[in-house]
Ligand code: NAD
């Protein structure tokens with residue numbers, strides 16, 4: 053089997069490299085010639101653990117190559133994957149399908165033999181059918197089928213997620229498309245990965261529903277965390293207590309500064325827009341979008357409140373800028389809201405991120421970039437940990453405290469324990485960690501019950 057992949061981004065690169073690792077012949081094409089030149093020189097344009105070795109191994113074996121020419125990539129291809137971006141369209145929240153449709157039109161012009169066009173990009177309901185219509189309009193003679201094959205990998209663990217997914221979803225409506233997709237995913241049968249064959253619309257909606265559900269789960273625990281703080285409960289214990297119920301499950305219950313990234317924010321918005329225009333609004337997701345936006349701003353307000361409502365002349369050390377660890381992706385990272393809000397309140401920012409500083413420097417102004425967490429802490433009034441990189445999980449907090457001017461530690465990922473930090477001279481502010489017995493106001497209505 054020979055595969056062409058359009059788009060050498062997070063999804064295209066990882067999928068293409070993994071398919072080649074399974075033994076297929078893969079050509080990845082990108083219109084960005086400099087990206088292709090870098091890949092041909094052995095340089096990976098994104099930070100994703102394990103990807104550099106995976107790409108090198110398969111290039112050396114002659115199964116994986118890169119090109120800027122779609123006709124060359126599509127020569128003798130049994131399947132062509134579209135893995136281009138589907139960002140939020142300005143103004144209405146819908147997904148912008150410019151890149152997907154451009155890729156479809158280019159494919160139509162390059163089709164030589166029978167081929168299945170597989171949409172791996174996250175696309176709204178109806179897109180795959182439109183892709184087929186466009187291709188047929190340009191090439192009525194073409195022996196072409198479409199398949200919707202949404203991708204569920206997470207950045208930072210993308211290779212493992214691709215090779216060992218919980219399931220593969222394939223929307224396909226012809227025997228040929230189903231047969232090609234079955235062959236492409238046969239390597240996963242060793243792990244007994246379920247392959248769910250559905251219609252096109254269903255596959256498209258599964259992707260949005262999955263992301264919206266996970267975003268809802270995170271937002272739910274984030275609001276429970278706020279309540280924990282008010283009533284003296286501990287959100288980590290609440291999460292464990294509910295997560296052990298197998299109907300709920302323990303994952304995606306880590307309270308934090310709000311979800312970010314290239315998928316949840318844009319896909320929840322797109323689902324909200326689609327559902328509204330279909331006359332079936334999903335109000336719970338609308339609330340999730342609003343609550344998550346407000347939460348990022350609220351993180352900066354916490355810092356402001358703990359530092360007496362005034363950050364002018366104060367220095368804040370920010371640790372972790374990417375939307376999650378093990379990626380250099382800054383798309384919709386909470387830091388992009390928190391840092392400017394701290395600056396607007398007068399703070400000077402010293403920041404560090406293990407892999408994201410080059411990308412972050414393009415998006416954040418007036419930040420002093422530091423060599424590491426200890427460098428960032430020098431002379432600071434407060435430390436704010438936004439992203440839970442491994443490098444911040446066992447900090448020498450005594451050393452940090454000595455380097456700082458102040459004593460406030462905002463731990464937006466609950467890495468450290470408040471009592472232990474207090475022993476080392478810190479005022480530690482976690483997320484959703486209330487002090488038992490503080491719930492005077494909560495008890496008030498109960499007191500009025502006559503005995
Ligand atoms: P990306 O922005 O990292 O990469 C897209 C690439 O496509 C870019 O390099 C761009 O130059 C290239 N491209 C665009 N149009 C092209 C064309 N006509 N010909 C050749 N190359 C073209 O995007 P991504 O993060 O990999 O996301 C791709 C899709 O996958 C999106 O729909 C996204 O929602 C979805 N997705 C992403 C993730 C993730 O974790 N990033 C996970 C699951 C699904």
Ligand code: UDX
Pocket residue numbers: 203204205206207208263266270303304305306307308309310311312313314315316375376
């Ligand atoms: C997500 C989906 O998980 C994946 O299936 C889809 O293909 C792409 O979008 P990704 O954005 O790479 O993956 O990372 P993920 O681990 O899902 O985290 C997304 C955001 O949610 C991050 O900002 C993360 O910090 C946050 N998050 C996640 C929490 O705040 N708490 C959690 O418990 C989990």
